[in-house]
Each structure stands twice: as structure tokens, then as C-alpha cells.
Amino acid sequence: MAEGQVLVLDGRGHxxxxxxxxVAKQVLLGRKVVVVRCEGINISGNFYRNKLKYLAFxxxxMNTNPSRGPYHxxxxxxxxxxxxxxxxxxxxK
Known part of the structure; x- marks a missing residue:
């Protein structure tokens, strides 16, 4: 891959x-990666379980100041x- 080129991936159905x-492996190799259509990415597993995990997340x-806590x-x-x-x-590096 030549310098300045960007790897474009379609996220739909993956x-x-x-x-x-x-993507993480390509970034570690020093390449620039763009993923389009992220709204089409699938999450495997039971829908109800994934929903419970996301709501728990x-x-x-932070109890004392929620605005400082992790951003979701x-x-x-x-x-x-x-x-x-x-x-x-x-x-x-």
C-alpha cells in the first residue's frame, strides 16, 4: 500500500x-482505515442479552459528579x- 492511501471498508453485514x-490490526501496521456504513454492523448473540448488557453499560x-464519568x-x-x-x-510507537 502506497503512502497516503486509505483503506476503505464497508461495515454492512460484518x-x-x-x-x-x-481494523485494529491494520492500524497497528500503520495504515489509515475508514469504515463506512457502521449502522449496518451486526452484533452476534441474543438481542435481549445484548440489550441488557448495553443498558448496564x-x-x-461517577456517583459524586456524573458529568465527569465515562462518556457513553x-x-x-x-x-x-x-x-x-x-x-x-x-x-x-
Missing amino acids: LLGRLAAI LCKR FRAPSRIFWRTVQGMLPLKI
Whole structure:
């Protein structure tokens, strides 16, 4: 891949974790990756269980000052971005 080129992936129909793992690997290799149509990404498993896990995740906050607590993104692109970020080390050389 030449310098300056961007890898564009279509997220429609792919599983969240598997696509995030592929993107994280490409980012670790130093490539720029853009994922389009993140609203079409699938999450495997039981819908009710995934909904309960997501609602429990939304309840996590700082008790003394909730505005300082963890920020919960609701847009599909930001949920995918957070998943990829969790697969990357804190500092990339």
C-alpha cells in the first residue's frame, strides 16, 4: 500500500468484534482505515442479552459528579470506534 492511501471498508453485514479486530490490526501496521456504513454492523448473540448488557453499560457513571464519568457514545460509528480503541495499546510507537 502506497503512502497516503486509505483503506476503505464497508461495515454492512460484518460482525462488530471481527471487523474491529481487522481494523485494529491494520492500524497497528500503520495504515489509515475508514469504515463506512457502521449502522449496518451486526452484533452476534441474543438481542435481549445484548440489550441488557448495553443498558448496564449506560448505568456506569461517577456517583459524586456524573458529568465527569465515562462518556457513553450512542452513534454506531462511535460505538465501533470505542471497540477498536479497546483493542489497541494505549500508546502506539
